[in-house]
Amino acid sequence: MSTIISTVVIFSILAAMLALILTLADRTIGNYGEVKLKINKDKVHVVEGGNNLLSTLRAQKIFIPSACGGKGSCGYCKVKVTEGGGPVLSTELPWLTKDEIKSNVRLSCQCKVKQDIEIEIPEELFNVREYSTYVVKMEQLTNTIKHLRFDLGEEEIHFKPGQYVQLKAPAYEGSPDEVYRAYSVASSVNDKHAIELLIGYTGGIATTYVHQHLKKGDSVHINGPYGEFYYHEDDGGPIIFAGAGTGMAPIISILQYMADNKIHRKAVFFFGAKTMDDLFLVDRLKDFEETLYDFKFIPALSREESPEWTGERGRVPDSISKYVEKGSNYSAYLCGSPAMIDSIVHALTEKDIPLEKIYYDKF
Ligand code: FES
Structure with missing residues (x-):
């Protein structure tokens, strides 16, 4: 009997020690401290390591396109990482061509910032801004589609017709994390103090937020504009x-x-x-x-x-x-x-x- 008790005690002590070691390892390995993020060879930001590149940039108010909210399922968040990005992950491979891999293109939502890192992004992304808006119109167009108008107050947005913005769905009951989702702008480029979006209900986190939680008068964060899909002036023809x-x-x-x-x-x-x-x-x-x-x-x-x-x-x-x-x-x-x-x-x-x-x- 005493042998069984001492065996149980020894195993309990070993298990407790193992848990302690794992906790300490996690804290030590997961804590990368401050690292330098160099952008386009000249702008240096000192950032906290340990997060993915997409959210690290977002914390610096630099917004990279991301239609899936960082899940690695849209392929929009590509960034050139010239130093410190580590190896390309298997989750990135379906979205990268051979040429992109050779040119150090990465999915910023998958690439973790663990050390000093150097990246290149298109200069126009520095013009992407975050807007604090509030809902002034919410109309149900069909069973599943709402037409929303967001007032930007004194702020102005400049975009090309056809481009999109990202709307931030905050945490809500049943969805603990905030997410960003992309929606094309439905309003006129001359309507500079407002943005209109058509948002269909899909059962996803952001569309559930919009269709079941968001109300007229609520404030919403939107960033943009983004996208290569826009009207081409020089085409001519029908x-x-x-x-x-x-x-x-x-x-x-x-x-x-x-x-x-x-x-x-x-x-x-x-x-x-x-x-x-x-x-x-x-x-x-x-x-x-x-x-x-x-x-x-x-x-x-x-x-x-x-x-x-x-x-x-x-x-x-x-x-x-x-x-x-x-x-x-x-x-x-x-x-x-x-x-x-x-x-x-x-x-x-x-x-x-x-x-x-x-x-x-x-x-
Ligand atoms: S793949 Fe969608 S945000 Fe990275």
Whole structure:
């Protein structure tokens, strides 16, 4: 009996010592202290080591695009790390090309700051700012899509039509961490003291916050602008817009820009939805048919059974096949899910529209 008791005591002491060693190791290994973060060869920030590069930069008010909130699942947060980044992690590999790996490009949300580190980022990211806004309008457009307007007060935002911002969803009951998510701006570039977004409910952390917790009058942090998807002034020629759901947001901003600047380009907008209940902002788009130089809005419904619907039926690529002439000199702006965009790109290339004139934003 006494042998069993002493064995149990010895094991308990060993377990306690092991736990102590692990705790001390964690504190020592996890504590990297202050390290130097050098940006674009000249700006040096002294930062606390131990966090990922994305959040370390954010703490310095330098905002890197990130559509997934740092989960390693969007590939937006690429940064060139020329020194001190350590080896590329397996979580980064699906998002990096061979050339990017050779050029030291990393996913900043996966790369941990453990020692002095040197990075290169595009200069325009220094113009990205964080805005303290409050909700002045919140309208339910469909069962799942809300139209929100955020007032920036005295602050001004300058962006290109088509670009996006990131909205911060703070911690709320059931979601302990704050997250950032990307949403295209739906408002006019001339509306400098406000931002409008279309936010669809997906059940994710940020859309649950917006749809179930956020109220009119609440304050919200937004940073931006970001993105390579924007209206190209120098293209000339007619334009095809195509999208579905909240993919309408950047297209509305571009159409408003064309209206404000009296741009004389023929344009057509193919919009995909399931049923009539999924259509929204139709009056606004009909208004564009009146005000723009030569614009047509063509919604296509894939699952509408009612004979009341007299418009297009089927998917957007079907409408493109039907209405777009082969060999035309269109450029195209697409916004929607990856699968939808791939099918539209296929339909456009069948019409001989060159890939370099097809701009898209997959979300
Ligand atoms: S933030 Fe999405 S992959 Fe890094």
